[in-house]
Amino acid sequence: MEIGFIKKLINVIVSNESKSSATDEELVSTYLRTGDSAAFNELISRYADKVYGFALRITRNTSDAEEVFQEVFLILTKKLDTFRGDSKFSSWLYRVTANSAYMFMRSQKKHENNLSLEGYSPYDEEGTLMGKIMYKDWSSRPDLIVFNKEAIKIIDEAINDLPESYRTVFHLRDIEGLSNDEVADVLEISVSAVKSRLHRARLFLRDKLSDYFYDWRK
Amino acid sequence: MFMCKDVVENIMEYIDNELDLETLKTLEKHTGDCPECMAFVNTYKRMLEITGKLKDKPFVTPEIRNRLKILLESKIKPI
Numbered sequence A: 001m002e003i004g005f006i007k008k009l010i011n012v013i014v015s016n017e018s019k020s021s022a023t024d025e026e027l028v029s030t031y032l033r034t035g036d037s038a039a040f041n042e043l044i045s046r047y048a049d050k051v052y053g054f055a056l057r058i059t060r061n062t063s064d065a066e067e068v069f070q071e072v073f074l075i076l077t078k079k080l081d082t083f084r085g086d087s088k089f090s091s092w093l094y095r096v097t098a099n100s101a102y103m104f105m106r107s108q109k110k111h112e113n114n115l116s117l118e119g120y121s122p123y124d125e126e127g128t129l130m131g132k133i134m135y136k137d138w139s140s141r142p143d144l145i146v147f148n149k150e151a152i153k154i155i156d157e158a159i160n161d162l163p164e165s166y167r168t169v170f171h172l173r174d175i176e177g178l179s180n181d182e183v184a185d186v187l188e189i190s191v192s193a194v195k196s197r198l199h200r201a202r203l204f205l206r207d208k209l210s211d212y213f214y215d216w217r218k
Numbered sequence B: 001m002f003m004c005k006d007v008v009e010n011i012m013e014y015i016d017n018e019l020d021l022e023t024l025k026t027l028e029k030h031t032g033d034c035p036e037c038m039a040f041v042n043t044y045k046r047m048l049e050i051t052g053k054l055k056d057k058p059f060v061t062p063e064i065r066n067r068l069k070i071l072l073e074s075k076i077k078p079i
């Protein structure tokens, strides 16, 4: 890749411009067909936050996330031409990010206990809810309360308390808004595994948030 | 018999409007009679509203951008 092109790319990364209304795939195809660096740059400015955010969700540490973030962009400057459109560009990029993050964690010997939440549920053996949900009901709290800075921080930490395989699914599906199929594509797991992990992750988080908002009122 | 457990295990399809009409009716009959399940459904929905808003949280600071710029520039220096 020529130096002038990479220089332009760097300028866009730094300025964080975003101006094109083309889809990601149109931009990739324009770039691959014509070598138009503006198309490539637009992709970068669209995805800087997403790549960093996903890396941070996996590593749970800002300096680790930044290393992964840098690695992903280094890979992109070398390997965008290996993207062939078998999946969406965003899925491909999330997959590059996840793989870079896993590789980084392995190289740092940062292993995470990947607990299973498969048995996690709010009901008893008879299939009845256990009696605290209505008592702790916080659903009618106004936005002003549940979206305050402290609440958002607690919510973010609660998500980070999820075991890694649930956390990545939850992040992509419920924060980034990918479909079940896209999440399955990114993480290279089945759609039914996505649904099952998402289900347990949400039950776990709903409990955590209820405890938090209940304690907080007292 | 439709239990709280069935509300919990069908909640994703319920939220996504993917339940068949009969299951939907049975589920809503249960939540109508069971305040625990009603609270469960309401807090579950509210949680999704909140976590959906985390999407707009800015991540990459100007410092992070700048360090990336320096790194990429160092990689393209002529040998």
Ligand SMILES: [Zn+2]
Pocket (backbone or CB within 6 Å): A129, B003, B004, B005, B007, B030, B034, B036, B037
């Ligand atoms: Zn019930």
